[in-house]
Amino acid sequence: MEIKRKNKVSLGMLFLFTLLLNLVLSPVKVDAAETGQNYTIATDVTFAPFEFQDEDGNYIGIDVDILTAIAEDQGFEFELRPMNFSAGLQALESNQVDGMIAAMSITPEREEAFDFSDPYFDAGxxxxxxxxxxxxxxxxxxxxxxxxxxxxxxxxxxxxxxxxxxxxxxxxxxxxxxxxxxxxxxxxxxxxxxxxxxxxxxxxxxxxxxxxxxxxGDSYGFAVNKGANPELIEMFNAGLVNIRENGTYEEIVQTYLGDSVQPGQSLGFFGLLQNNFGNLMSGLGRTLVLTLISFAIALVAGTIIGLFSATPSKVLNVIADLYVTVLRGIPLIVLAFFMYFTVPQLLGIQITAFMAGVVTLSLNTTAYIAEQVRGGIAAVEKGQLEAARSLGLPYGVSMRKVVLPQAIKIMIPSLINQLVITLKDTSILSVIGIVELTQTGRIIIARSYQSGPMWIIVALIYLIIITLLTKLSNLIERRLVAND
The missing domain is CATH 3.40.190.10 (Periplasmic binding protein-like II)
Known part of the structure; x- marks a missing residue:
């Protein structure tokens, strides 16, 4: 009993830790004033010199600096939501963000779907x-x-x-x-x-x-969804006029495109790792938080659905089979887009990228864990259940006391393997604006243009974490065998 109590406390502490880590690693908020409206702005942070992340993890660039200057001038706040360009357009169209600034050309086609500010930059x-x-x-x-x-x-x-x-x-x-x-x-x-x-x-x-x-050249503009947030467009236009008049706009442009811009230096493997270690650890932290929370939810849900498959009830069998078939048949990236862009439009709600990511991973992982639970139960000899029932034990008690303990030992390796798969699947969630480890690598490459060393670093981090999980799996398996 004491051991079980300690395990419960450990799980509780782990859950609290992941929640706190999520709060620490929440999207970057740029404060422009102590009061005023707060907006969520989509941007593509792999598009230097207009938007990118510096070595300290701060979002900078012509677009970001212009928006920051306008926010300070007009007295509003904003939070950047980094994602690739096409996903940003979808987020804006589905009202998951309030605006978008990403060196976005003002075209007749886009003007049919979005309202644009006055042009703030011309480029071809x-x-x-x-x-x-x-x-x-x-x-x-x-x-x-x-x-x-x-x-x-x-x-x-x-x-x-x-x-x-x-x-x-x-x-x-x-x-x-x-x-x-x-x-x-x-x-x-x-x-x-x-x-x-x-x-x-x-x-x-x-x-x-x-x-x-x-x-x-085309003209770049700040965009909001058609008919949405007209006050934001008005503030952007008014602020743009002011920063042009006071010289701030020209200073910003010269900072990134002027003659004084220093060329980049190739840092090499160790220099790149040292200069970006903090950002990489933040990305790894988000990856682990997503993995642990999603897997914990999926473990509970997958066990329940797996038990549905093993029950004599035909109705529960059909429910389990339908869930597994549908969720395993939908690619994870499609599911992520559906949860983050389509569901809010259908229900008229807003959900955070982190929440959409957790739901996406949980739904997907649940389907695979359900099959592992079903397979683990099926691997236990049928005579075990029959013997328990012949002794007068109810079906539920027989499953809980006799079949499941044996099935769990069989399932441990496959469950650890599924945890590893879930860890790697987090990289797909960068498409909806979650800056996990892989997206962190992309952002660093966009700044340093050193893809070779950076992808080696990212691969090594994944390899270390996955190796530790594999060792953990082997340790658990050995202990279970030793206790037989």
Whole structure:
């Protein structure tokens, strides 16, 4: 009894710890005033120099600094919600965020769905190639080649237009750093992106060059959903006028695009790890919190549904089979989008990205644990249950006292394996704005343009955690065998 009591206390402490850690690692809130309205703003934090994260974990860039200056001028507060560009558009359309600032071009198509502020920056797309590529000198040389673009951007639109005249393939990416690296790694021959972004990347050491001049520019605007938050657009426009007049706007632009901008330095493996250790540990913390909370919920729910499969009741069998079939048949990324974008629209509510992530992982993991519970029970000889029933024990007592203890020993390795899978599945949740370990790596790459060393670091962190979980599984299994 004392051991069980200690285990309950330990589980309680673990639950409290995860809740506290979640509070510590909540999305970044940028305070512009002590009072006033607080807004949630979506942004793409892998789009330097407009939005990215510095080595201290602060969100900076032309867009972020402009929004911060306007918030200070107009007396409102905002919280940044980092996610990829296309997911940000979906979040804005489903009212999961109040606004979006992500170097977003004002186009007639987008104006049908969103309300835009006055333009705050003009830029046009440009094509870039590897520095050592002497085969491409213009668009006409793209025949038979591959061009990398970012989903939903004007660069992607330009590539689609060029594809009507030239025979080339398009590789689509969710972040800028990914498509740059695709070109450097020779998987794509060219990339089309907004000129200031590409120029900044080259200035920071990316080995690309421009064979053509930039196209005619589009205007960037701050966006809200159609008919929503008109006061936010008004404050943005009024603040933009003020920061242009007092010189703040020009100072911000020169900070990132002026002649005084220092080129980036290659830090190498250990330098990259040392400079970003805190950010990586924060990302790991979010990963562990999501994993532990989701798995704990799924363990309870999965056990219940697994027991449904093992009962003589046909109705409960059908319920369990239906749940497992549906949830295992839906890809996790689709489920994440459904929970975060579709459910709020259907129910007229708002849910946080963290809550949507926990629900997504829990629903998915529950289906697999249910099957593991069913399989564990099925692995116990039927004679065990029959013998217990013949002694006059009710079905429920027979399952609880005789079958389940044996089934649990059989299930331990597969449950630990499922915990490892859930840990790795958290990386998918970056699509709805959760900055877990993998997304943290992407953000660092967007700033440093050192994808090789960073992905090795992220892989090693996952490897260490998963190895520890595997050792734990082996230890538990040995102790259970020793107690037989």
């Amino acid at each position: 797309p440009v094509m870039a190639i590897r520095e050592d590529n002497d085969e491409i000198n213009g668009y006409e040389d793209l025949d038979g080649k591959t061009v990398a673009v970012k989903v939903g951007t004007t660069g992607a639109e330009l590539a689609a237009e060029l594809q009507e005249d030239y025979d080339f393939e398009i590789n689509q990416f969710e972040d800028s750093a990914g498509m740059y690296e695709d070109v450097v790694a020779r998987h794509s021959d060219a990339v089309i992106e907004d000129y200031p972004v590409m120029a900044y990347a080259i200035q920071q050491g990316l080995e690309l060059s421009f064979p053509t001049n930039p196209e005619e």
